[in-house]
Structures are given as C-alpha cells and as structure tokens.
Amino acid sequence: MENSVLPDSFKQARESKGIGKVEDQNDPVTMVLGLKDVRKCAHNWKTFQSGAKPGRIVIPSEVNIRETRQIPFEVDPPAHKGFRDLIDPWFKRPLESDYQAQLKSIIDDIIDHSLQQDSVEVVGEFALKLQSRALTVLLNIPYEESELWIGWGKHVFRSEDTDLDGDKAAILYDYIDAQIDKTAANLDQSLYALLLNSEVNGKKLSKEEIKGVMILTFAGGRDTIINAVTNSIAYFSEHPESLTQLAENPDMSSIAVEELIRYFSPLTHMGRVATEDTQVCEHAVKADTRISLCWASANRDERVFENPNEVVLDRKVNPHVGFGFGTHNCLGATHARQLLNILITSLAEKVSTMEIQSQQDNVEDWGEFQRKVGYDSLNVKFTARKY
Amino acid sequence: MAKITFIDSNKIEITVEADSGSVMELAVQNGISGIDGDCGGVCSCATCHVHVAAEDMDKVGAANEIEQDMLELDDNVNEFSRLCCQIQISEQLDGVTLTVAAE
Ligand code: HEM
Ligand code: FES
Numbered sequence: 001m002e003n004s005v006l007p008d009s010f011k012q013a014r015e016s017k018g019i020g021k022v023e024d025q026n027d028p029v030t031m032v033l034g035l036k037d038v039r040k041c042a043h044n045w046k047t048f049q050s051g052a053k054p055g056r057i058v059i060p061s062e063v064n065i066r067e068t069r070q071i072p073f074e075v076d077p078p079a080h081k082g083f084r085d086l087i088d089p090w091f092k093r094p095l096e097s098d099y100q101a102q103l104k105s106i107i108d109d110i111i112d113h114s115l116q117q118d119s120v121e122v123v124g125e126f127a128l129k130l131q132s133r134a135l136t137v138l139l140n141i142p143y144e145e146s147e148l149w150i151g152w153g154k155h156v157f158r159s160e161d162t163d164l165d166g167d168k169a170a171i172l173y174d175y176i177d178a179q180i181d182k183t184a185a186n187l188d189q190s191l192y193a194l195l196l197n198s199e200v201n202g203k204k205l206s207k208e209e210i211k212g213v214m215i216l217t218f219a220g221g222r223d224t225i226i227n228a229v230t231n232s233i234a235y236f237s238e239h240p241e242s243l244t245q246l247a248e249n250p251d252m253s254s255i256a257v258e259e260l261i262r263y264f265s266p267l268t269h270m271g272r273v274a275t276e277d278t279q280v281c282e283h284a285v286k287a288d289t290r291i292s293l294c295w296a297s298a299n300r301d302e303r304v305f306e307n308p309n310e311v312v313l314d315r316k317v318n319p320h321v322g323f324g325f326g327t328h329n330c331l332g333a334t335h336a337r338q339l340l341n342i343l344i345t346s347l348a349e350k351v352s353t354m355e356i357q358s359q360q361d362n363v364e365d366w367g368e369f370q371r372k373v374g375y376d377s378l379n380v381k382f383t384a385r386k387y
Numbered sequence: 388m389a390k391i392t393f394i395d396s397n398k399i400e401i402t403v404e405a406d407s408g409s410v411m412e413l414a415v416q417n418g419i420s421g422i423d424g425d426c427g428g429v430c431s432c433a434t435c436h437v438h439v440a441a442e443d444m445d446k447v448g449a450a451n452e453i454e455q456d457m458l459e460l461d462d463n464v465n466e467f468s469r470l471c472c473q474i475q476i477s478e479q480l481d482g483v484t485l486t487v488a489a490e
Contacts, residue, residue: 036456039456039460040460043460254427255427255428255429257427258426258427258429258431304453315429316429317429317430317453317473318426318429318430318431319429319430319431319453319456319457320429320431321431323431323432325460326460329432333425334425337425337427
C-alpha cells in the first residue's frame with residue numbers, strides 16, 4: 001500500500017543544520033534545505049548567480065559535456081529579462097482553449113489505449129509518450145515529430161550506468177542544430193521561427209542563443225514531466241478515493257495539481273555559484289563555490305506546511321517552490337499545470353482503478369541523502385469506470 | 388454584493404461586482420491586466436500582488452505570516468501590499484480600490 005510514497009529524505013539535516021553537502025566531480029555543493037532560506041537565496045541572484053560557466057549550476061555538473069549556455073536559465077538579470085520578455089508570451093499559450101483541447105485529445109488517447117491493455121509500463125508507454133506529444137503542442141510543430149523523441153528513450157542525457165553521457169546528449173544537440181537550419185530555410189509558425197525572427201536586448205538572437213533556448217526547452221521539460229505524470233499515476237493507484245473525490249469536485253483539480261507538485265517535487269534541486277564569500281544558515285560559503293536550492297526539501301518544511309508528508313489534495317494555502325522561485329521560476333509551468341490538470345481530470349472521468357503490478361523506484365544519490373524522485377519502471381493495470 | 392475597483396497594470400480603472408470567491412479569481416475572470424494567478428490561488432506564485440488603497444486597509448485586513456513571507460521578497464512590496472488570492476470577497480469589501488503592483 002505504500003508503494004507511491006515519496007519519503008522526505010532531508011528532514012533530519014533540515015532541522016538540525018539547515019544544509020547538506022554533496023560531492024560532485026571535485027566541485028562540492030552545499031544544499032540549502034529550509035523553505036525560507038531557499039527562497040532568500042533564489043531571490044538573491046547577485047550573490048548566488050546562475051550565469052556561471054555553462055553547465056555548472058546543474059547537479060551533476062555538465063561543464064564537461066556541454067559549452068552551450070542554456071537560456072534564460074544560465075543568464076542573470078538584467079540580460080535575463082530581455083529573454084524572458086520575448087518568450088514568456090509564447091509559454092503562456094497553454095491558457096488558450098484550443099491549446100487545451102489539443103492536450104486533452106493527446107491525453108484521452110493515451111488513457112483510452114491504456115484501458116485496453118493488460119498491463120502498461122507507465123514511464124515508457126504513458127509518461128514519455130504524453131510528454132513528447134504534448135511538447136509538439138508547446139513548440140507548435142507537427143505531432144509526428146514526437147515519434148522520434150519517444151524513440152530516444154527515457155533519458156536523453158543519461159545511460160544505464162552513468163548519470164552523464166556526452167554521446168547521448170550529442171544526439172539532442174545535433175538534432176536541434178538541424179531543426180534550426182531547417183526552419184531558417186523555411187520559416188513556419190514554430191518556436192524555432194519565433195526565435196529566428198526576434199531581437200533581444202537590441203540584437204538578433206545568434207544561432208548559439210537559439211540553440212541554448214531550445215536545448216533547455218527539451219531538457220527542462222522532459223524528466224520533470226515524466227516524474228510528475230508517473231508519480232501521479234502511482235499515487236492515484238493507491239488512492240482511488242482521491243480519484244473519486246476529483247470526479248465529484250472537478251473544480252478542485254487546479255489546487256490538487258499544486259499539491260501534487262509540492263509533494264512530488266519533480267526537480268529535486270538546482271545549483272547556483274556564490275559570487276562572494278557569504279553564508280547560509282550560519283555556514284560559510286566561499287566565493288566561487290556552489291550551493292543548491294533544494295526545492296524538494298523546502299516543500300516538506302514542517303515550519304510552513306501542516307502534515308508535510310501527506311498529500312492533502314485540497315490544501316488551500318500551499319506556498320511551495322516546486323516550480324522554483326523568483327527570477328528563474330519555471331517557464332514551462334503553465335504548460336505543466338495544464339497538462340497535469342487535464343490528466344487528473346480525465347483519469348477521474350475515465351478510470352475506476354489502477355493497480356500497481358510491479359515497480360522499480362528511481363532513487364537519486366545526493367551524498368548523505370538518497371531521494372526517491374519517481375520510477376525507473378512502473379507496471380499498472382488500468383480499469384475503466386462504468387457509468 | 389461587493390463592488391471592487393481595480394487599477395490595472397495599464398493604469399486603467401475597472402469596477403466589478405461579486406459576492407463570493409477570492410479577489411484573484413474575480414480579477415482573472417474579468418481579465419484585469421497584471422493579475423495572472425498562476426498558482427490558482429494557493430499563495431505560491433505572487434502573480435496576484437496588489438496595493439490596497441490606504442483608506443481601505445481596515446476593510447481588507449493585513450496579510451498573515453505565510454503571505455508576508457512571500458511578499459517580503461517582492462521588489463515592489465510596501466505596507467499596503469496583499470496577494471489578492473488570499474483576500475476572500477464579502478460585503479465588507481464593498482467600495483475598496485486595489486492597484487495592481489508593478490512586476
Ligand atoms: C512538472 C514539471 C516541471 C517542474 C517541476 C519544473 C521545475 C522547475 C524549477 C524548479 C525551475 C527553477 C530552476 C532554477 O531556479 O534554477 C524551473 C525552471 C525552468 N523550467 Fe521547469 N519544470 C517543469 C516543467 C517544465 C517544462 C515543461 C518546461 C519547458 C518545456 C520547463 C522549462 C523551464 C525553463 C526554461 C526554466 C528556466 C527559466 C529561467 O531561467 O528563467 N519546465 N523548472
Ligand atoms: S495566485 Fe498565486 S500567489 Fe496568489
């Protein structure tokens with residue numbers, strides 16, 4: 001019965017020290033664990049910068065496998081604002097009703113198909129397909145393109161035995177290069193075309209900058225969505241009463257999504273580089289060393305959340321940081337929220353029970369902390385609701 | 388019924404009426420520019436920040452601690468700041484003016 005639980009691995013360290021430590025390729029990281037501290041550090045971009053060497057704020061560090069700066073993620077204010085102002089309206093399109101109708105048709109298809117199988121491997125057969133097909137809507141490109149991305153498998157940057165795989169990442173980089181060239185030769189209505197046509201901070205975007213935006217759109221929205229979708233299926237498998245509650249109260253779905261994001265925290269943490277000698281929670285942080293903002297720990301902070309380790313689907317006040325906080329808050333959040341909202345609403349409508357048959361947990365290893373973030377595989381039997 | 392006046396991010400004044408729900412929901416339903424309500428009203432996104440007219444502060448009331456902690460890190464915070472998803476509509480709000488805070 002407890003298969004869908006994501007334990008809080010950070011409790012003890014958060015309460016006793018407020019920080020944790022993780023080694024990573026000789027560039028150690030001080031993890032910031034409390035909600036208020038995480039928000040303060042995220043807010044303080046002058047002292048804790050994102051615009052360090054490309055790849056360095058990612059953990060594990062990607063400095064050895066890429067040179068392209070991801071935009072707007074690895075750019076600090078004031079330049080950051082120019083990029084956000086350009087792309088923010090595009091990433092708000094999920095608020096339009098025909099965008100939502102396209103997502104709904106993708107999601108309904110996958111659920112209907114799942115209801116006909118004896119068993120569905122949710123990570124590869126459900127979440128990856130849903131994530132990839134939905135991304136074609138976000139980029140405004142043909143649906144068929146998603147078949148190629150699904151073929152890349154669950155991990156674009158990781159292989160079975162290593163967290164970082166430069167050869168695998170190169171597949172994505174080469175693909176994006178080719179797509180930019182193709183679009184430049186024949187402008188369409190896609191995000192590539194928008195970027196090719198635009199100026200930011202008074203200059204046309206370079207190809208390297210366009211690549212930096214597109215890589216981020218692929219990378220930032222892949223594992224996060226897959227984890228959120230897979231965890232949602234696992235949770236509702238074990239809580240059919242919650243699915244019924246949603247079916248009876250469809251207005252609840254948007255706050256339910258916020259609670260699922262808080263509880264799952266699909267992105268565990270993200271790094272920053274200190275620009276000066278400073279401190280967090282009375283622990284010294286030296287200039288040019290890394291901290292990380294641990295969204296997953298902050299979202300279980302017992303000083304802020306009542307019953308932090310319980311999913312309370314109708315939690316009304318929920319100041320979580322699952323989508324980050326401040327300057328770099330998640331650009332894909334509108335898309336992710338709509339996708340999850342439609343997913344849980346459709347599940348509540350169409351599905352009576354989901355039964356977990358087997359599972360392999362995906363446990364991240366962060367030095368002193370082992371955190372379950374989702375599943376490497378999850379086999380589920382879906383049964384239709386009868387009216 | 389409560390009549391609530393918004394001054395939106397383009398400085399345009401719009402008065403609307405409601406008797407229930409949150410002020411953020413009312414603003415979003417009426418397309419008040421500058422109120423996005425990204426998180427659906429759970430006090431997580433701060434895209435519903437308004438400044439309450441000084442004379443209306445008594446009617447609207449002060450932010451609780453969780454809301455204060457969010458506002459504290461907002462660059463445009465002042466003593467009249469509220470996240471309007473945390474303001475419930477009632478008769479008591481009749482006649483208040485809320486100015487959308489700059490981004
Ligand atoms: C449930 C799904 C998702 C979660 C939990 C999530 C989480 C996050 C978090 C915590 C951050 C802040 C990183 C930081 O402060 O350094 C972030 C930033 C970002 N996310 Fe997401 N994300 C999700 C989905 C997506 C999707 C679908 C996309 C795009 C396709 C996306 C694109 C981005 C981008 C571009 C940024 C950087 C924004 C900036 O630097 O201004 N995310 N996300
Ligand atoms: S709507 Fe998100 S904080 Fe008010």
